[in-house]
Amino acid sequence: MIWSTTRKSGRNIFHHKITLKKCVQSWYNRYLSTVVTNPEHIKSEYDAIVIGAGHNGLTSAAYLAKHGLSVAVFERRHVIGGAAVTEEIIPGYKFSRASYVLSLLRPLIIKELNLKKYGLEVFLRSTAAFTPMLDNGFYGGKPPYLMLSSDPKLTYNEISKFSENDAKAYFPYEDAMSRISAAIKPILDSSPPVTSSSLFESLQSSLPLLKSMRQLGADVGSFYELFTAPISKILNRVFESEPLKATLATDGVIGAMLTPDTPGSGYVLLHHVIGECNNVQGSWGYVKGGMGSVSNAIASSACDKGAQIFVSQPVKQICVENESCIGVVLKGGQEIKSKMVLSNATPHVTFEKLIAKEKFVKHSDFLQHISKFDYTSPVTKINVAVNKLPNFLACPNKPGNEVGEQHKGTIHLNCEKMSFLNDAFDDAQKGIPSSRPMIEMCIPSSIDPTLAPPGHHVISLFTQYTPFYLNGDQKWTENDKANYASTVFSRIDDYAPGFQESIVGVDILTPSDLEEVIGLTGGNIFHGAMSLDQLFISRPSPLLPSCESPFRGLYLCGSGAHPGGGVMGSCGRLAALTALKKK
Structure with missing residues (x-):
């Protein structure tokens, strides 16, 4: 559902729908004429x-x-x-x-x-993750934050703010993940092994898998654990600081009705670090346009x-x-x-x-x-147009609404502790939207200014956890959507006061909307859960x-x-x- 917003007594009021048909832009129509046939x-x-x-x-x-x-x-x-x-x-x-x-x-x-x-x-992102916090900072100063960057020295210093041991353990952990990712990439480009009447065809279809197993070498044990264990088990063994563990754990639950304590969440994390952007392994980027x-x-x-x-x-x-x-x-x-x-x-x-x-x-x-394939999804996607950048208490903006490193990567909110993710999941299991949802905020216009008017920005809010039906069998109403969005915006305001005041318009896609509008059964972004029994x-x-x-x-x-x-x-x-x- 698409809404515009107004201000009234400091509250965010959703007051009318904007029909999508009226918003189909001329620039896209011009493009369609080059690829779409009459x-x-x-x-x-x-x-x-x-x-x-x-x-x-x-x-x-x-x-x-x-x-x-x-x-x-x-x-x-x-x-x-x-x-x-x-x-x-x-x-x-x-x-x-x-x-x-x-x-x-x-x-x-x-x-x-x-x-x-x-x-x-x-566009390659120089900042991978930014996790601001709400608690009092060191010596009563501003709240702390964690920033993971493409700059190894900066990343080391950032993690050291919370744990020197974690800073030392982080890069060996990343190296191990990179080796495992590189080893299984041949599987992504090949069909799974099949039983065939031809021995030659059966062996041929198994070659990518055999190649991956051979390349894993000494990492095969770590690979098996990553495939089967809860990501919390792995992260708790390697690291001690909650902000780092929770930031990394989000990749183990993103798009999945799982918690970091769910067996198999390690593979969901691996799936999200297996890629590359502009030949930089494990990196993510924003596509121009x-x-x-x-x-x-x-x-x-x-x-x-x-x-x-x-x-x-x-x-x-x-x-x-x-x-x-x-x-x-x-x-x-x-x-x-x-x-x-x-x-x-x-x-x-x-x-x-x-x-x-x-x-x-x-x-x-x-x-x-x-008929038994699992499409359970926790995701409500909220797209927001704003007239200024979020200004985080933990890392205030520079003068003039200038883009900072904190705006360029994935901004993790309500992610200071892994227990926050578990609590958000528990709400959805009761049939209610999370009262403290996990929020992944991205601001692609921070790198690609063609996406919004000058000084304005488009913001992607990938939120969890929300059920497909409320209270077991109730469809989401427009009021339910507005209430959930207000909860999300209120939480963002805790980290970046004034966010709600900056909103120009909102598009809300609950799991049922993702099914109806985009065609994703159950609202599942993967066309079905990426659980071990469905891979x-x-x-x-x-x-x-x-x-x-x-x-x-x-x-x-x-x-x-x-x-x-x-x-x-x-x-x-x-x-x-x-x-x-x-x-």
């Missing part, structure tokens, strides 16, 4: 059809078109990008409405699709190779006959034939919404697995290899397939290569 040009048959123009669907389309196939992409929304989208929700302010930072996009895809040629530009620029670059690459992209064309049904996929039917009733269909929708939507249930008579076990050969079902389905010619190219969520592109690439191999 629906009058939809053909009756294509070599391949892609359902959904999220970044993975577009990646599939680009690879298929690169190999000479005629490809059509059908997107239900009026914009392309799925969760990797830029939208001018509030006039003059361009938001990365869902996903908001980049690191996981595979270098192989950037190179093979020549995405830099098509405008992909990423917002996250939609990622999707736009992939779309341009696909269109240059002959793919056609159609927006506002939702697919109503995937057509299956004699155990084979034969095409799709659009919502308007038009049937499009194709022997190859790749779905960027979630497994739930693909198999339970778009295919008639009677088609699964021979595949009831598979459908049972899909690798079990994603989305252990009964079939990753992107494949029970029906010939139908493939899953979204994040519900291996290797999972994040703006990575691997799911789309692997699905396209598998489809090409089997056509």
